[in-house]
Amino acid sequence: MTPFSRPPLGRRWGHLLGAYGLLALTVLLFLAFSLALPDTFPTLDNISQVLSNQSIPAILALGAMIPIVTANFDLSIGYGLGLAHVMTMQLIANEGWPWPLACLVVVLGGAVVGTFNGVVVEFAKIDSFIATLGTGSILYAVTGWITNGARIVPGPQGLPAAFTDLYDSRFLGLPVSAYYVLALTAVLWLLLERLPLGRYLYVIGSNPRAAELVGIPTRRYVVYAFAGSGLVVGVAGVLLAAQQRIGNPSVGLDYLLPAFVGALLGSTAIRPGRANALGTLVAVVILAIGLAGIGQLGAQFWVTPLFNGATLLIAVGMAGYAARRQLRRGRAAPPRPRHDVPQTTP
Numbered sequence: 001m002t003p004f005s006r007p008p009l010g011r012r013w014g015h016l017l018g019a020y021g022l023l024a025l026t027v028l029l030f031l032a033f034s035l036a037l038p039d040t041f042p043t044l045d046n047i048s049q050v051l052s053n054q055s056i057p058a059i060l061a062l063g064a065m066i067p068i069v070t071a072n073f074d075l076s077i078g079y080g081l082g083l084a085h086v087m088t089m090q091l092i093a094n095e096g097w098p099w100p101l102a103c104l105v106v107v108l109g110g111a112v113v114g115t116f117n118g119v120v121v122e123f124a125k126i127d128s129f130i131a132t133l134g135t136g137s138i139l140y141a142v143t144g145w146i147t148n149g150a151r152i153v154p155g156p157q158g159l160p161a162a163f164t165d166l167y168d169s170r171f172l173g174l175p176v177s178a179y180y181v182l183a184l185t186a187v188l189w190l191l192l193e194r195l196p197l198g199r200y201l202y203v204i205g206s207n208p209r210a211a212e213l214v215g216i217p218t219r220r221y222v223v224y225a226f227a228g229s230g231l232v233v234g235v236a237g238v239l240l241a242a243q244q245r246i247g248n249p250s251v252g253l254d255y256l257l258p259a260f261v262g263a264l265l266g267s268t269a270i271r272p273g274r275a276n277a278l279g280t281l282v283a284v285v286i287l288a289i290g291l292a293g294i295g296q297l298g299a300q301f302w303v304t305p306l307f308n309g310a311t312l313l314i315a316v317g318m319a320g321y322a323a324r325r326q327l328r329r330g331r332a333a334p335p336r337p338r339h340d341v342p343q344t345t346p
Contacts (some may be wrong), residue, residue: 022286023270025286026289036297048174050292051174051177052178056236057284059239062263063077063229064263065276066228066229068263074226079136082251103306106234107122112230115226120134121226124222144234148221151246151248167239168313184232199251203216206274259309266282266283267280
């Protein structure tokens with residue numbers, strides 16, 4: 001095939017189906033629930049409620065996606081979310097800190113924790129599963145030490161209204177938390193798809209040895225990825241505190257599985273075979289629609305973890321298939337010069 005010839009029609013349709021099939025399934029699922037529940041599901045109130053409930057899982061999924069780009073996993077995000085959430089409540093409700101300062105400290109603290117994870121993975125050479133599971137357990141211990149296993153409840157004066165408005169306020173009739181998700185998706189899309197930083201991370205994730213050979217400092221960029229994940233977790237913890245208005249030391253664990261489901265399922269959409277921000281957003285939306293729909297149909301309480309677990313298995317399988325397909329396609333294609341990575345001279 002010459003450089004200017006078009007691929008066969010079947011291959012083009014296959015590419016479109018692979019890239020946008022999950023998006024099409026999202027639309028079909030929304031239409032199906034709307035037909036089954038016409039009085040409750042397609043209403044503005046229900047859409048606002050779904051967006052509000054799923055904003056924090058969406059933000060956490062986007063945070064989990066960043067290390068996955070480098071073929072690493074941060075299993076500490078659920079524990080980090082719990083600690084960030086508790087620390088926000090502790091500083092505002094018990095220590096009397098101004099809420100902007102408390103939020104800034106918590107977000108920066110999340111970035112520090114993420115940086116530590118990256119250092120442990122890259123410099124101590126511990127597998128990311130084991131390393132982040134260990135640091136997550138430490139974070140959970142710190143959370144228990146701060147709270148003594150009890151909830152943090154604000155006094156009679158409650159929390160500052162400006163702080164709770166971070167989550168409760170609305171813009172154009174929709175919860176402001178939904179706009180946070182869109183803004184974070186746009187920032188990550190720009191970083192990963194349009195800037196050299198993202199291209200370096202993708203090269204590291206696909207072939208770390210090749211990344212080193214072309215001069216990419218893999219250790220540094222993997223640490224950057226974990227630091228970015230920790231920063232996002234800190235933001236999610238602040239928003240969770242503004243939403244729940246009490247400090248629950250065990251709440252973060254409930255968000256771990258949905259976050260990874262969204263991040264892994266997102267690698268099968270928009271750009272199949274690699275984690276990406278837009279795909280993660282689509283995955284989170286389809287999960288939100290599915291959970292809201294089965295909830296309104298009167299499903300039992302155990303259906304939600306069943307749905308999340310089954311979707312995770314499907315997501316991992318689909319992500320692996322998409323990655324293998326992309327690898328086979330890359331081997332079949334003729335090599336092209338790359339101009340987005342630094343070149344070294346012998």
